[in-house]
Amino acid sequence: MSQADVTAVPNPAVPNPAAPDPVVRPNPLWTLGLLRSELVTTLRRWRTLALLGVLAAVPILVGISVKIETSGDGPGGRDGGAGPAFISQVTNNGLFLVFTALAATLPFFLPMAVGVVAGDAIAGEANAGTLRYLLVAPAGRTRLLLAKYATTMAFCLLATLVVAGSALAVGALLFPLGDLTTISGTQISFTEGLGRALLIALVVAASLTGIAALGLFVSTLTNSGIAAMATTVGLLITVQILDQIPQLHALQPYFFSHYWLSFADLVRDPVYWHDLIRNLELQALYVAVFGSAAWARFTTKDIAA
Amino acid sequence: MAPYESDDSTETVQADDERRAERRRKATRYVVPVAVMGVAAATIGLVPALADSGDPDLPKITAQELIDKIAKSDVQQLSGTVKISTDLGLPDLGGLENSLMSGAAQGGGGDSSADPTAKLTELASGTHTLRVAADGPEKQKVSLLESGAEYSLIHNGTDVWGYDSKSNEVYHSTAADSGKEQHETPATPKDFADEVLKSVDDTTSVKVDGTAQVAGRDAYRLVIKPKQSGTTVGAISIAVDAKTGTPLKFTLTPSSGGAAVVDAGYTQVSFAKPAASTFDFTPPKGAKVTEGDKADRTGGSDRHGDSGESGKGSGTPGNGAPKDLAKDGFDVLGKGWNSIAVLDSGSKGGLPTGSASGKAGDLSGFLGSLGDPVSGKFGKGTVFSTRLINALITDDGKVYVGAVDKAALVKAANAG
Numbered sequence: 001m002s003q004a005d006v007t008a009v010p011n012p013a014v015p016n017p018a019a020p021d022p023v024v025r026p027n028p029l030w031t032l033g034l035l036r037s038e039l040v041t042t043l044r045r046w047r048t049l050a051l052l053g054v055l056a057a058v059p060i061l062v063g064i065s066v067k068i069e070t071s072g073d074g075p076g077g078r079d080g081g082a083g084p085a086f087i088s089q090v091t092n093n094g095l096f097l098v099f100t101a102l103a104a105t106l107p108f109f110l111p112m113a114v115g116v117v118a119g120d121a122i123a124g125e126a127n128a129g130t131l132r133y134l135l136v137a138p139a140g141r142t143r144l145l146l147a148k149y150a151t152t153m154a155f156c157l158l159a160t161l162v163v164a165g166s167a168l169a170v171g172a173l174l175f176p177l178g179d180l181t182t183i184s185g186t187q188i189s190f191t192e193g194l195g196r197a198l199l200i201a202l203v204v205a206a207s208l209t210g211i212a213a214l215g216l217f218v219s220t221l222t223n224s225g226i227a228a229m230a231t232t233v234g235l236l237i238t239v240q241i242l243d244q245i246p247q248l249h250a251l252q253p254y255f256f257s258h259y260w261l262s263f264a265d266l267v268r269d270p271v272y273w274h275d276l277i278r279n280l281e282l283q284a285l286y287v288a289v290f291g292s293a294a295w296a297r298f299t300t301k302d303i304a305a
Numbered sequence: 306m307a308p309y310e311s312d313d314s315t316e317t318v319q320a321d322d323e324r325r326a327e328r329r330r331k332a333t334r335y336v337v338p339v340a341v342m343g344v345a346a347a348t349i350g351l352v353p354a355l356a357d358s359g360d361p362d363l364p365k366i367t368a369q370e371l372i373d374k375i376a377k378s379d380v381q382q383l384s385g386t387v388k389i390s391t392d393l394g395l396p397d398l399g400g401l402e403n404s405l406m407s408g409a410a411q412g413g414g415g416d417s418s419a420d421p422t423a424k425l426t427e428l429a430s431g432t433h434t435l436r437v438a439a440d441g442p443e444k445q446k447v448s449l450l451e452s453g454a455e456y457s458l459i460h461n462g463t464d465v466w467g468y469d470s471k472s473n474e475v476y477h478s479t480a481a482d483s484g485k486e487q488h489e490t491p492a493t494p495k496d497f498a499d500e501v502l503k504s505v506d507d508t509t510s511v512k513v514d515g516t517a518q519v520a521g522r523d524a525y526r527l528v529i530k531p532k533q534s535g536t537t538v539g540a541i542s543i544a545v546d547a548k549t550g551t552p553l554k555f556t557l558t559p560s561s562g563g564a565a566v567v568d569a570g571y572t573q574v575s576f577a578k579p580a581a582s583t584f585d586f587t588p589p590k591g592a593k594v595t596e597g598d599k600a601d602r603t604g605g606s607d608r609h610g611d612s613g614e615s616g617k618g619s620g621t622p623g624n625g626a627p628k629d630l631a632k633d634g635f636d637v638l639g640k641g642w643n644s645i646a647v648l649d650s651g652s653k654g655g656l657p658t659g660s661a662s663g664k665a666g667d668l669s670g671f672l673g674s675l676g677d678p679v680s681g682k683f684g685k686g687t688v689f690s691t692r693l694i695n696a697l698i699t700d701d702g703k704v705y706v707g708a709v710d711k712a713a714l715v716k717a718a719n720a721g
Contacts, residue, residue: 085453183470
């Protein structure tokens, strides 16, 4: 289908006699076509659907267990405060289930899913022997890499929205909705609460771009999809453990996962931006470093398979 | 790359050259990620240095004028973020401390994690970020930012609310009469500064030591040093906002050197009126509300005051702490920074120390291991030391506490 689109649109470079290089100039829409086919391929994989299914199940599990726990004798109890952030507020307002679910999935489930998709991006194609066919198309390696990374980022956003959407649905079914009490004790309207929930989902998705770039770089290093996924998820676990060791506190601000839970600062009133901005800067740095490293590796690599 | 070597030597040389050029071309691409990393590292290293470099140029001012400025400063509306680090050199007891704390809170009758007493004692160790907002004497708010949670203490008119979002518990008391006492929070640089300046006397040297930038505002640095020797307090430095006279940063360094014992400063501050909604609080649905009843209320406010005082006491030893103790009927030896409070616990052989017989069991061994045994004319005792406060507990049950070094404590014990 994209082939037909491409030929139907007149290429502005071709009729121009002054064009220096009229032969190899792919239409800009080619990139979109490439991206579209990448997205469709990724999202139609059973593996991807299973990952999304697991992510959607987490809020259901959390919601039902909170409901059962608190249906008997009033809220909380003395041990309130254990478990993921915000869990004790879920009974006040179902919207908090969105925050709880994201806080519960962000440390591991979400980045693991992203690591699987990112690690598979290049290495999986190489493994299946389809990478050279992709490169036969006149898209160029840089474009292919960009399309792969864009697909991974789209998956970050989709995975986050799946968690948030599932949590919102479960929260609305099991718990009351309405005006929201922020963790600072002030009240905001439900609409503003929804807006903040959306903002949080975007921030969480942005928090995953760092590990997505890291996974893509690892993926260009090897021809085995499994090895790339395992390395990425292994790196994630290692960094998460190192982030807990107090003796390493000088290094910890540079770990990609260090500021992940700062999205909770969006539920303060007024919002505490310090760590949020740090988080976004850090993710941008990881994207720049590992994105360019992936580019350097992929554009100079010998594609044997 | 050519998969097979050719036999022809000239071709091989050519191919080698090409290969080398190719490899160089490939290697240059890796310059990009390395350069990105280099730029990032340089930014991280240089930006704070560049930001620090310019101390503001302010008209000269004497120490007395600056102190007057602080006293006259009448800032009613303020909001900002305070970072407070305390490092008393106490062992990090972590969970144990918490369980002790909750035990204490239960003993006091307040069975709520939203009780201000327990929460504000947390400030005594570690680094915390606080948010403060004030709008006149009737409306104040202090929030302790935690990871994914927040503890807020809100004073609005006659109501005092404590809200702990982590456990979703609310503490409420009506503070019609004790309100003035309650709004005093021990956390802001101003509170620390007030305590110190109250007790500036002839044992203290005060001078203005240049200027500084705190939270983006120009400030004078007021340095307070004890003239006496023997105290563990090295120096206290207070950054005072040049325009409003509000203390913006308070740092207490011990005479032993090293990191500051107390370092409280604004990282961001605004003197605009905070939004009125900041001080509105309605307990969220489903939250557990603990009411401080009439008797408990005064108790609560007193306890709060105590925690404030002890917080200040630890910040301004030799002033606040011993004076308060004196109020409660204890003796104070010495004056100024070298004040030592003496308590008589009354029980002979009172606190089990390491030198006490093995009968006292593991606990005494444990306590003894935390302190150093000393002896003198007074007999035997154990010194427990932190980076700021030292305490000598003698075997006959007397306790000497002060922000002084070990030798001064022993001397005091010998004299007493």
